[in-house]
Amino acid sequence: MKLTILGGGGFRVPLVYGALLGDTSEQRIRDVALYDVDPVRLEAISHVLAQMAQGHDTAPTVTTSTDLDESLRDARFVFSAIRVGGLGARTADERVALDLGVLGQETTGPGGIAYGLRTIPVAINVAERVAAVCPSAWVINFTNPAGMITEAMQAVLGDRVVGICDSPLGLGRRAARALHLDPSRTSFDYVGLNHLGWLRRLMYDGHDQLPRLLADGDALGRLEEGQLFGAEWIQSLGMLPNEYLYYYYFTREAVSAIRGGPQTRGEYLLQQQEDFYARVATDPDLARQEWDRVRRERNATYMSDVHDEEDERDPADVEGGGYEGVALALMAAIARGESTTMILNVRNGSSVPGLPGDAVVEVPCAVGSFAPRPLATAPLGLPELGLVQQVKAAERLTIEAARTGSAKVAVRAFATHPLVDSVGTARVLLEGYRSRIPELAVLR
Incomplete structure (x- = not known):
C-alpha cells in the first residue's frame, strides 16, 4: 500500500514514519510519498527518515516530490498535514490578536479563524485532486484547525475524509x-x-x-x-x-500569560525549526540526532505559555508523541478490517443532539473496513452545548468566507466567535490579518 503525506517536509513527519517502521503486518504501508512546496524541507526530512530506516530490512521506501498529482497517484491513504503560510503566518495569527488584547493561539479563537481562512481553499483543491487522481483513497486530516478543515474537505470527498487529533x-x-x-x-x-x-x-x-x-x-x-x-x-x-x-x-489569564511571555509559541517554533533545517542542510549526517533533540524540546514546552513554571508535563506525553499512533490505528482498521472504537473528527449525523447532521464533531466512532460511524452520545449540558454551537457557527462562517472570498462573511465569523468581544474588534482583526498574511489579502 502507498501512503502520501502532504506537508511531507514538516517536522512531525518522522513520527509517522517511526510508527510505520514498527508495523510488521502483511497489509502494511510499503511506499511513502512525501509532498511539499519546499524542497529544502523535503530534503531535510528525507535525511531523517533514511537514518531512521537503517537496520530495518522492510522499511517503507520514501520518495519526495513538489508535484501534487504525482505524489497522489496510486495512494491508498493520504495524510494531510499542511501549513499554509508556514510558521511565519502562525506568528501573525497570534500577534494580530494579542495586539488587540484578544487571545492569539494557533487553532482557538481569531488565530484559528485566520488559519482556516487561508487553509480552506488549499485543502479544497487537495480534495479535488484526490477525487481526480486517487478517488478510492482515504484522506486522514491532521491539518489544523482539524475539525474545520475536515468539514471543508468533506464537501468534496464525503466520509472518505476523517480528521484525527491526539488530545x-x-x-x-x-x-x-x-x-x-x-x-x-x-x-x-x-x-x-x-x-x-x-x-x-x-x-x-x-x-x-x-x-x-x-x-x-x-x-x-x-x-x-x-x-x-x-x-x-x-x-x-x-x-x-x-x-x-x-x-x-480562563481567557484573561491566558491572554495575560501569553502577552507577558518573551515570545509566542509560534515565534518559538519558527526559530527552533529554522535552526533545525539550517543545521541539517549544513550537516545531513546529524539529521536524525538533531531531530530527536529538537522534538524533545518541543514536546517538553507544549502549552508552556499558560502552564505555571513548576508544572511538569507527564513524561509519557513528552516521549510518546501520540497522533501518529492514532493515524496508524485508523489505517489498520480500514485496510485490515480491524474493528475498534476511536475518537475521531467525523460528520455528526445524530450523534451530538443540537448540532447539524453534516457538522464535523469529535466523538467516539466505530471503525473497521468502512467509513467511521459516530456513536450516539448523551446530550451536552446547556453551558457546553451553547459554547459548542457558537464555535461551530464561527467555523461554518469561516468555511463560507474562504469558499466565497467574502470579507463581510469573514467579519461575521470573527464576531460570532465567543473569544472576540465586539464587531468592531472583528473588523480590526480582519484588517490586521489581511495586511500581514498575503493569502488573506484576496478577501473582498
Whole structure:
C-alpha cells in the first residue's frame, strides 16, 4: 500500500514514519510519498527518515516530490498535514490578536479563524485532486484547525475524509494513569469539537472510574489538567475538559500569560525549526540526532505559555508523541478490517443532539473496513452545548468566507466567535490579518 503525506517536509513527519517502521503486518504501508512546496524541507526530512530506516530490512521506501498529482497517484491513504503560510503566518495569527488584547493561539479563537481562512481553499483543491487522481483513497486530516478543515474537505470527498487529533486520547490516558489504571484497558466517553471537548466517563472493567478521580484531589493534582484548571473547577464541571478549554474558561489569564511571555509559541517554533533545517542542510549526517533533540524540546514546552513554571508535563506525553499512533490505528482498521472504537473528527449525523447532521464533531466512532460511524452520545449540558454551537457557527462562517472570498462573511465569523468581544474588534482583526498574511489579502 502507498501512503502520501502532504506537508511531507514538516517536522512531525518522522513520527509517522517511526510508527510505520514498527508495523510488521502483511497489509502494511510499503511506499511513502512525501509532498511539499519546499524542497529544502523535503530534503531535510528525507535525511531523517533514511537514518531512521537503517537496520530495518522492510522499511517503507520514501520518495519526495513538489508535484501534487504525482505524489497522489496510486495512494491508498493520504495524510494531510499542511501549513499554509508556514510558521511565519502562525506568528501573525497570534500577534494580530494579542495586539488587540484578544487571545492569539494557533487553532482557538481569531488565530484559528485566520488559519482556516487561508487553509480552506488549499485543502479544497487537495480534495479535488484526490477525487481526480486517487478517488478510492482515504484522506486522514491532521491539518489544523482539524475539525474545520475536515468539514471543508468533506464537501468534496464525503466520509472518505476523517480528521484525527491526539488530545482526547492523551486526556483519557492521563486520567487512567492518575488512578493507576492500565490505559489500554480503558474506554472513554468524550464529546465536543476538535480542541473543544469533555471527557465524561472513564470506563474500566465495566465501571465508570471518573467519579473516583474527581473525588480524589491528590489524583487530580497529578493530572496536567488538574494543574491547569484547578481541582475545584474540574469538580464543579463534573467532567474533565480538554486542555484547550483553558482558553475559554480562563481567557484573561491566558491572554495575560501569553502577552507577558518573551515570545509566542509560534515565534518559538519558527526559530527552533529554522535552526533545525539550517543545521541539517549544513550537516545531513546529524539529521536524525538533531531531530530527536529538537522534538524533545518541543514536546517538553507544549502549552508552556499558560502552564505555571513548576508544572511538569507527564513524561509519557513528552516521549510518546501520540497522533501518529492514532493515524496508524485508523489505517489498520480500514485496510485490515480491524474493528475498534476511536475518537475521531467525523460528520455528526445524530450523534451530538443540537448540532447539524453534516457538522464535523469529535466523538467516539466505530471503525473497521468502512467509513467511521459516530456513536450516539448523551446530550451536552446547556453551558457546553451553547459554547459548542457558537464555535461551530464561527467555523461554518469561516468555511463560507474562504469558499466565497467574502470579507463581510469573514467579519461575521470573527464576531460570532465567543473569544472576540465586539464587531468592531472583528473588523480590526480582519484588517490586521489581511495586511500581514498575503493569502488573506484576496478577501473582498
